[in-house]
Amino acid sequence: MKRVTLDLTAHLLHHAAQYKDNEADTWTSWPLINCAVPEWSFEDEIRQLGETVVRARDGDDDELDSDSDSALDGLSPAAANRLVFHTGAVLVRILNLLADQRPAASGSMQNRLWPMNWEDVISLLAVSGVVHPTIVARAEKRLERIYGPSTTKGKPSFRS
Helix, strand or coil: CCCCCCCHHHHHHHHHHHCCCCCCCCCCCCCCCCCCCCCCCHHHHHHHHHHHHHHHHHHHHCCCCCCCCHHHCCCCHHHHHHHHHHHHHHHHHHHHHHHHCCCCCCHHHHHHCCCCCHHHHHHHHHHHCCCCHHHHHHHHHHHHHHHCCCCCCCCCCCCC
């Protein structure tokens, strides 16, 4: 009896050949080229988003009291630091999950691998448990509004 094994490299290259497009690449190679440093740091962005959420939630209670001191609104420095740390840790886990989905390849092989799309990322987040399922569902709905309905052949049952 002949033993049949799956050659993962051949399978991936065959899959990539099906999606090969003669147009210019639409993904970015790594490492990134030098670019201008953003005006806002990651910490600044997360703190701003956190303060926006806190103000929006507190705004419902403080509609009658418009004379409140704006310095007292928002996140405490300790809460902001914890939010930045936790958000950074979640982002690192997500990026590590995405990187783990790609086989190790030399630079010359990079163009032979198909790029991930938003559906791949949503599916990975849904099965990994890194983010709550309701967050995955809301993100999927938002992305479908931007990019159109999902084109995956069978919608997995873990997405709800």
